[in-house]
Amino acid sequence: xxxxxxxxxxVLDGETVNRIAAGEVVERPASIVKELIENAIDARAxxxxxxxxxxxxxxxxxxxxxxxxxxxxxxxxxAFQPHATSKIRTAGDLDSCLTLGFRGEALASIAxxxxxxMVTRTRNADAGFRITISGGQxxxxxxxxxxxxxxxxxxxxxxxxxxxxxFLRSLATELAxxxxxxxxxxxxxxxxxxxxxxxxxxxxxxxxGRTLGEVLRSLRPAEADGMIPLRCxxxxxxxxxxxxxxxxxxxxxxxxxLAVNGRVITSSRITGAIRSGYGTLIPSHSYPxxxxxxxxxxxxxxxxxxxxxxxxxxxxxxxLLRVITxxxxxxxxxxxxxxxxxxxxxxxxxxxxxxxxPAPTRYPAPDTPSRRVCEATxxxxxxxxxxxxxxxxxxxxxxxVHPAFPALEYIGQVAATYLLASSGSGxxxxxxxxxxxxxxxxxxxxxxxEQGCPSQELIVPVVLSLTRPEHDLLAAQIxxxxxxxxxxxxxxxxxxxxxGVPVILGRCEDPEAIREIITGALDxxxxxxxxxxxxxxxxxxxxxxxxxxxxxxxxEEIIRQLSRTREPYTCPHGRPTMVRFSRxxxxxxxxxx
Ligand code: ADP
Ligand code: MG
Numbered sequence: 001x002x003x004x005x006x007x008x009x010x011v012l013d014g015e016t017v018n019r020i021a022a023g024e025v026v027e028r029p030a031s032i033v034k035e036l037i038e039n040a041i042d043a044r045a046x047x048x049x050x051x052x053x054x055x056x057x058x059x060x061x062x063x064x065x066x067x068x069x070x071x072x073x074x075x076x077x078x079a080f081q082p083h084a085t086s087k088i089r090t091a092g093d094l095d096s097c098l099t100l101g102f103r104g105e106a107l108a109s110i111a112x113x114x115x116x117x118m119v120t121r122t123r124n125a126d127a128g129f130r131i132t133i134s135g136g137q138x139x140x141x142x143x144x145x146x147x148x149x150x151x152x153x154x155x156x157x158x159x160x161x162x163x164x165x166x167f168l169r170s171l172a173t174e175l176a177x178x179x180x181x182x183x184x185x186x187x188x189x190x191x192x193x194x195x196x197x198x199x200x201x202x203x204x205x206x207x208x209g210r211t212l213g214e215v216l217r218s219l220r221p222a223e224a225d226g227m228i229p230l231r232c233x234x235x236x237x238x239x240x241x242x243x244x245x246x247x248x249x250x251x252x253x254x255x256x257x258l259a260v261n262g263r264v265i266t267s268s269r270i271t272g273a274i275r276s277g278y279g280t281l282i283p284s285h286s287y288p289x290x291x292x293x294x295x296x297x298x299x300x301x302x303x304x305x306x307x308x309x310x311x312x313x314x315x316x317x318x319x320l321l322r323v324i325t326x327x328x329x330x331x332x333x334x335x336x337x338x339x340x341x342x343x344x345x346x347x348x349x350x351x352x353x354x355x356x357x358p359a360p361t362r363y364p365a366p367d368t369p370s371r372r373v374c375e376a377t378x379x380x381x382x383x384x385x386x387x388x389x390x391x392x393x394x395x396x397x398x399x400x401v402h403p404a405f406p407a408l409e410y411i412g413q414v415a416a417t418y419l420l421a422s423s424g425s426g427x428x429x430x431x432x433x434x435x436x437x438x439x440x441x442x443x444x445x446x447x448x449x450e451q452g453c454p455s456q457e458l459i460v461p462v463v464l465s466l467t468r469p470e471h472d473l474l475a476a477q478i479x480x481x482x483x484x485x486x487x488x489x490x491x492x493x494x495x496x497x498x499x500g501v502p503v504i505l506g507r508c509e510d511p512e513a514i515r516e517i518i519t520g521a522l523d524x525x526x527x528x529x530x531x532x533x534x535x536x537x538x539x540x541x542x543x544x545x546x547x548x549x550x551x552x553x554x555x556e557e558i559i560r561q562l563s564r565t566r567e568p569y570t571c572p573h574g575r576p577t578m579v580r581f582s583r584x585x586x587x588x589x590x591x592x593x
Contacts, residue, residue: 009075009086012104016083016091026109028168029059029157030177031308035106036064036152037185041192041262042087042099043068043150046208050182051197052175059174065151070122073129073143080116080133082108095299100263103307112136113164114157120150135160179203183219187291188259190215212291216242223248223289230292230331234323241292243274243328246281246570247339248289255289261298265312270294273321277328280442281337281567283574296320336404337569338429339576341585376549384548388557390504391440399564406580408563410556417546419555426583433555434546435571436562442539442572443565445504449535455485455500462498462511463491464518471496473522477530484534486518505542513541536572 026032033050040048045066053061071079078084085104088097110116111133117140121128128146132139134156158165168174179196186194186206193208206215217224227242253271258264274290282288302313314320393399408421408429419431448454466474471494474481478488485502498514505514517537521530544550544558562568562577571577587593 009071009078009084009104010089011078011081012083012085012088013090016088026106026113027164028177029062029174030181032062032110032114032154032157033064033178034181035101035110036062037181037194038100039106040064040066040068040150041185041189042101043070045149045192047193047195048185049195049197050178052178053199054171054175057171058168059157059171059178060155062154062157063151065149067147067149070125070148070150071118071120071129072122072125076118076120076129076131077138077141079118080107080111080131084108094302094304097303098261098298100309102304105307110154113161114159115139115155117153117155118150119144119146121146121148123148184257184264186219187212187215187257188262188264188293212241212293216291227289228331228335230327232323232327232330234327235319236297237320237323238295239292239324239327240295241290243277243292243331244289246278246288246332246337246574247576249282249286249574250289251286253287256287257291258294259292260294260301260312260314261296262293263303263309263312266310267312269317269321270324273324274328277325278332279329279567280572280574281332281570286574292324294320294324333566334403336406338406338578338580339569341579341581380548381551384544384550384554387437387542387544388554388561390542391437391444391561392557393561393564401563402565402568405563405568408559410552410559412552413550413555416549419550419558421559423580426586428581428586429578430581431559431562431578432546432571432576433544433548433550433558435575436558436568436577437543438539438571439565439568439577440558440561441504441543442535443567445502445535445539448502448504449484449531453483453485454503455482455487456503456505457487457500458498462514463495464498464515465493465495466519468494470519470522474518477522480530481518481521481534484531486534488518502538505538517541539572 026035029052037048037050043066045068047067049063049065051061051063051065052059053063075086081104083104084107085102087099087104088094088102094102107116112135115132115134117130117132119128119130127143129141130144130146131141158168175198182194182196182204185192190206190210190212191208193206195205196203206218213224213229216227223244226245226248228245230239230241230243232239253268253275256271256274258267258270270292271287274292275287278288296314300315302315303309305311305313406423406425406427406429408423411420411422413433414420414430417433419433419436421429421431423429445453474488474496481488485500486498487500489497489499491497498518501514517534520537521534523533544554550558569577581589584593
């Protein structure tokens with residue numbers, strides 16, 4: 001990764017300098033730490049120590065030492081010149097550049113705004129060399145005893161630029177940024193040991209020579225169990241990393257860590273490609289937790305876009321995005337992704353310490369059938385039977401059982417909402433009957449759409465009277481709704497007549513449900529969203545309801561149908577369809593272990 005093209009530091013020629021994205025790289029202490037860690041990695045260090053000193057209000061010193069190749073004494077001064085680098089010679093070298101640095105600016109910029117002392121020694125030199133530069137001026141230099149490698153001490157940070165100092169956040173925030181920089185490098189470079197020392201106390205230490213999985217486990221033990229390894233190679237693109245189980249997601253993409261050829265980058269397009277791979281496995285507007293290392297031919301990458309090098313351009317990006325989406329999808333496919341039962345709720349509810357323990361969790365009174373008296377009615381039975389008949393699978397070879405779906409034996413219904421089942425391996429599985437059937441509907445709908453969405457005439461057309469804005473929206477969306485299988489015609493004034501609906505809805509659908517689907521879809525915005533929104537609404541409105549009392553056969557049928565969907569573990573909105581209490585978990589709950 002860090003082979004240097006040619007040894008020796010040189011100042012880049014003017015033309016090359018002009019082609020390099022210029023700008024300030026040392027905005028805050030954490031950016032100094034980032035630049036210096038990058039230098040240490042480029043110097044092939046195996047151990048990198050970051051020591052931070054504070055005076056209670058501010059960061060007063062940053063010390064970074066490494067056991068890398070060091071700098072020969074005659075080049076030390078040069079290293080601090082603007083645009084002096086050993087990593088490229090000409091702009092053409094950028095195409096094959098595998099090092100993190102190439103701009104030759106970090107040391108010069110840091111030495112301009114602070115007091116820097118560097119001590120460095122190459123492996124075969126007898127002694128080390130020491131230099132102190134303050135606000136760009138050399139104040140001291142000479143030979144010194146030193147171990148091989150390089151150390152830099154930065155003090156009086158931003159003393160020449162008081163304005164920048166003012167923009168710094170609180171000490172705690174700046175320290176948090178630094179530890180996050182160190183955490184990110186420890187993940188991306190698991191082979192390197194990183195030590196982080198704050199005011200003389202070791203805060204963290206990774207043990208180099210490990211794999212990403214091992215580092216993940218040690219840095220984020222709570223999360224590591226929910227992470228799934230992803231590895232693939234396609235068309236000269238290597239992907240290696242971990243993606244989260246769909247039960248672990250966040251509202252923002254902040255926990256998606258991306259590195260391309262060892263360089264941490266941000267890319268909303270790559271983030272989007274990962275998100276697409278999850279499809280409906282997680283709620284919309286949410287993101288998985290990911291660490292993904294991407295490796296490709298350096299000539300396909302342009303990191304020279306932004307001074308901090310966090311943005312890159314990749315030639316053939318659409319292919320890269322496709323490979324990523326497919327890899328995520330494939331990794332998740334074929335896994336048993338049923339959501340594990342969370343531990344904490346049950347633990348507090350059954351806490352045996354009684355009154356001395358924390359108050360038991362109180363949940364708001366549910367507006368669910370469990371509180372009402374449920375009575376089976378013939379009408380309810382018929383509705384459910386009809387709904388299940390519409391999704392009955394007739395052509396089984398086209399709908400194989402999902403490879404990781406557990407063999408479930410149906411036990412019965414709870415609160416007219418949940419299906420209780422046991423798996424062959426002794427797990428207890430609870431399914432949400434509505435979410436499960438909604439998934440079945442959605443999957444079949446998607447398959448029908450792939451073959452063009454057939455529509456079916458209603459026995460009794462449904463007349464919709466709309467508000468003026470709804471009327472205008474509907475008029476514009478008629479062709480799209482027709483593609484989804486709705487036949488809608490004007491009926492005079494602001495009223496419309498729905499003559500046909502997607503086959504999956506059946507011939508005598510509830511007028512209220514049809515109204516909801518059509519008016520609901522009008523809010524969707526773009527065409528693609530409209531189609532997706534219709535699919536979800538159709539799936540939701542036509543699925544077996546929570547509160548519907550089921551016969552034993554009907555309960556079994558829902559599970560059977562679910563097992564033949566492509567993504568049985570969540571409903572189209574990303575809610576879980578089933579929650580699993582493993583046999584071990586049950587034993588724990590009953591204090592059998
Ligand atoms: P760049 O990393 O873009 O080349 P820098 O200003 O960060 O620019 O560093 C200038 C040069 O100093 C590097 O090209 C490298 O030769 C040398 N250098 C900096 N830090 C180290 C280090 N920790 N170990 C060895 N050489 C270093
Ligand atoms: Mg550098």
